[in-house]
Amino acid sequence: xxGYERRKQKKIDQIYSASLSLFLKHGFQKVSVQEIAKKAKxxxxxxxxxxxxxxxxxxxxxxxWMDKRLEQCEKILASEIDFxxxxxxxxxxxxxxxxVLFDDAAVKHLGxxxxxxxxxxxxxxxxxxxxxxxxxxxxxxxxxFINKEMTxxxxxxxxxxxxxxxxxxxxxxxTREQVDAHIDQLIExxxxxxxxxxxxxx
Numbered sequence: 497x498x499g500y501e502r503r504k505q506k507k508i509d510q511i512y513s514a515s516l517s518l519f520l521k522h523g524f525q526k527v528s529v530q531e532i533a534k535k536a537k538x539x540x541x542x543x544x545x546x547x548x549x550x551x552x553x554x555x556x557x558x559x560x561w562m563d564k565r566l567e568q569c570e571k572i573l574a575s576e577i578d579f580x581x582x583x584x585x586x587x588x589x590x591x592x593x594x595x596v597l598f599d600d601a602a603v604k605h606l607g608x609x610x611x612x613x614x615x616x617x618x619x620x621x622x623x624x625x626x627x628x629x630x631x632x633x634x635x636x637x638x639x640x641f642i643n644k645e646m647t648x649x650x651x652x653x654x655x656x657x658x659x660x661x662x663x664x665x666x667x668x669x670x671t672r673e674q675v676d677a678h679i680d681q682l683i684e685x686x687x688x689x690x691x692x693x694x695x696x697x698x
Contacts, residue, residue: 504546510536511543512557524554559620565593566624573632579641584683586632587655591662629655641687658686 500623514536518527533540547553572585633651636642642651665678 507536507538507542507545511538511546511553512560515553515557518562519554519557524550529553539643545577555616559616562620563624565589566628569628573635577637579639580687582632583636583641583655584679585687587662587683587686588679589660590659601688654686658682 511532515527515532517643518535519679527550529540529543532550532553533543536543543553547556568589569586572582572589575582575604577585629652632655633642633648636651637644637646662679662682666675670678
């Protein structure tokens with residue numbers, strides 16, 4: 497990457513960071529390109545030159561955000577912590593992140609680009625998200641925490657069920673202490689059920 501490309505990427509990163517912050521705080525409709533430009537310390541023309549429309553910026557920003565989230569998950573999976581703790585951290589990250597993905601107003605404003613955006617998300621899932629979860633499941637089976645007879649599809653469905661419950665819980669008014677206690681109990685149920693186990697599955 498030469499000097500020009502580095503400067504351009506730095507500006508794009510600034511725009512992504514500013515737009516994500518503003519969209520999360522105010523919603524898609526209430527944020528203007530001018531406000532994003534001011535927060536990112538670039539000219540509005542720069543945003544239009546790079547993205548064309550606010551809708552395209554929103555879509556590209558989400559892909560960038562998903563890449564960064566996936567990098568976090570990869571680091572957790574590659575870390576030295578035990579598998580249940582990896583599961584806890586990944587599940588918590590996923591549950592906290594899910595509301596960032598879709599702003600109803602933004603999706604509606606994608607208009608004719610909606611099908612293209614849906615296809616883009618589907619492709620992203622197939623090319624990046626699915627391979628990560630295949631690695632997660634393979635590691636769980638290897639370490640004896642996931643039944644080796646369980647299919648990848650069922651294992652992912654099971655993970656998603658617990659992640660969705662945690663997401664629902666986090667959307668309510670809860671304290672940090674309540675969150676910690678709740679997720680610890682969810683992880684216990686996730687691996688050992690209501691009866692409980694002392695050792696992982698052999």
